[in-house]
Amino acid sequence: MPDAELLRLDHQVCFSLHAASRAFGGVYRDALKDLGLTYPQYLVMLVLWEHGPRPVKAIGEQLRLDSGTLSPLLKRLESAGLVRRERSTQDERSVTIHLTPAGDELRTQALPVPRRMLAATGLTIEELRTLQGLLARVTSSLDEA
Amino acid sequence: MPDAELLRLDHQVCFSLHAASRAFGGVYRDALKDLGLTYPQYLVMLVLWEHGPRPVKAIGEQLRLDSGTLSPLLKRLESAGLVRRERSTQDERSVTIHLTPAGDELRTQALPVPRRMLAATGLTIEELRTLQGLLARVTSSLDEA
DNA sequence: CGCAACTAAGTTGCGCACAATTAAATAACC
DNA sequence: GGTTATTTAATTGTGCGCAACTTAGTTGCG
Numbered sequence: 070m071p072d073a074e075l076l077r078l079d080h081q082v083c084f085s086l087h088a089a090s091r092a093f094g095g096v097y098r099d100a101l102k103d104l105g106l107t108y109p110q111y112l113v114m115l116v117l118w119e120h121g122p123r124p125v126k127a128i129g130e131q132l133r134l135d136s137g138t139l140s141p142l143l144k145r146l147e148s149a150g151l152v153r154r155e156r157s158t159q160d161e162r163s164v165t166i167h168l169t170p171a172g173d174e175l176r177t178q179a180l181p182v183p184r185r186m187l188a189a190t191g192l193t194i195e196e197l198r199t200l201q202g203l204l205a206r207v208t209s210s211l212d213e214a
Numbered sequence: 215m216p217d218a219e220l221l222r223l224d225h226q227v228c229f230s231l232h233a234a235s236r237a238f239g240g241v242y243r244d245a246l247k248d249l250g251l252t253y254p255q256y257l258v259m260l261v262l263w264e265h266g267p268r269p270v271k272a273i274g275e276q277l278r279l280d281s282g283t284l285s286p287l288l289k290r291l292e293s294a295g296l297v298r299r300e301r302s303t304q305d306e307r308s309v310t311i312h313l314t315p316a317g318d319e320l321r322t323q324a325l326p327v328p329r330r331m332l333a334a335t336g337l338t339i340e341e342l343r344t345l346q347g348l349l350a351r352v353t354s355s356l357d358e359a
Numbered sequence: 360c361g362c363a364a365c366t367a368a369g370t371t372g373c374g375c376a377c378a379a380t381t382a383a384a385t386a387a388c389c
Numbered sequence: 390g391g392t393t394a395t396t397t398a399a400t401t402g403t404g405c406g407c408a409a410c411t412t413a414g415t416t417g418c419g
Contacts, residue, residue, distance in 0.1 A: 070339070075328040078339070080260040082346050083238060083331070087257065088278055089349040090235035091406075092356040093228060098407090109375060112232065115225045126397065133233055136398050138376055145374085162384050162397040183220040186228070191355030194215070194223070200348055201227050204234040207345070210336030211237040236376075243377085254405060271367065281368050283406055290404085307367040307414045 096189045100182050104175060109134070110146060111179070117152065118176045122167045124157070151175060241334050245327050249320060254279070255291060256324070262297065263321045267312045269302070296320060 070078075097108040106114065112132050116123065129139055143166060146152045151172035157163040190197065215223075242253040251259065257277055261268065274284055288311060291297045296317035302308040335342065 072325040072329070075332070076260070076325060077264065078328065078342070080257075080264065082342050083242065083253075084257060084260075084277065085346045085349040085353070086235055086238055087253075089353045089356075090231055091278065092353040093231055094406085096356050096359055097228070107374065108228075108232075112225075112229060115221070115229075119222065119225065124397085132229065133236065134375090135377070137378080137400080138374095140399055142375075160385070160397085164398065180217040180221060183223065184217070187220070189356055189359035190352050192352060196348075197223070197227050200352070201230045203341075203345055203348070204230040207335050207337060208230070208234045208237040211234075211241050211334055214241055214334035239376080252404065269367085279405090280407070282370080282408080285369050287405075305367085305415070309368065 096186065100185050104178055104182075105149060106175075109138070110142060111182075113139075113142065113146065114151070114172070114175065114179070117166065117168050117172070118179070122155075122165050124163045124165050126163065128166065146172075241331065245330050249323055249327075250294060251320075254283075255287060256327075258284075258287065258291065259296070259317070259320065259324070262311065262313050262317070263324070267300075267310050269308045269310045271308065273311065291317075 094108050097111065101108065101111050104111075109132075113128060116128055116131055125136065125139055125143065129135055134142075143152060143154065147154060150169055153167045153169050155165050155167055157165055187194070187197065192200065239253050242256065246253065246256050249256075254277075258273060261273055261276055270281065270284055270288065274280055279287075288297060288299065292299060295314055298312045298314050300310045300312055302310055332339070332342065337345065
């Protein structure tokens, strides 16, 4: 395939991913408005709801976010009263993030969000899983490059 | 499927898309470093290389970007000497973006980028097209919601 | 004509993503 | 034990994405 044609295809593919990511973001924005959360903040809360208290480093590894993104984000969650920072006594470099009662309680309000998102995508659960698998595969390939 | 399980799936899916989008961005960042372009700037240049001079509005519609994003981005491309703004004489509200000779010439340097990206994804061209189709379908569903 | 409604682009403000740097604590090593 | 290297967060600076608003030009309607 000639370079020029590949350039056009690249246009299509990278744009599609970009657009899909932002379209998801937009619908999440609506769905999360009532909870007072942004999409990345929701991702952090999902981690905490599922796994309980975790150091910043662990959250960062799970979400592929560095401290440059997480530090201010967590500060906002803290001032919203949803999480609490606690510096570890064993290793004082480490800061563990805990849910406050309010943060824990927000999980109840978040429960209907995924169903709403699922409906918005227009895909079945199986298709969603397929998409997820494909994306995970691409991501791991890209990480090696 | 119970809400709690859906919440976990949501975690997986929305995270996958988020992660894939950022993984793509990271590899593009490397591939475009030599061209001095960011990923969104590259998208704008792709549009101009393919279609020629276009008003800001048309670029925005094609890339789903509003003037809040495009105005400063185009200003940076202009100060990099790659594009030129020209206010329309028929409708003085409209500004048409033209490639400068330098901007046009950059296309030559950009030609090998897609092949490099394709290799980095680890997908075949057919798989890429499939992924693109799936994403486009999701995006259009999300747009209606 | 004159005025209201609309449209295109730009501006401002906030949050995220990421590179680069800094500060403090811990680990490793001679 | 003391020096060096590594690790964990935080900070700074740049750019994107988007909502809300502003400015200037155009259109439509009485």
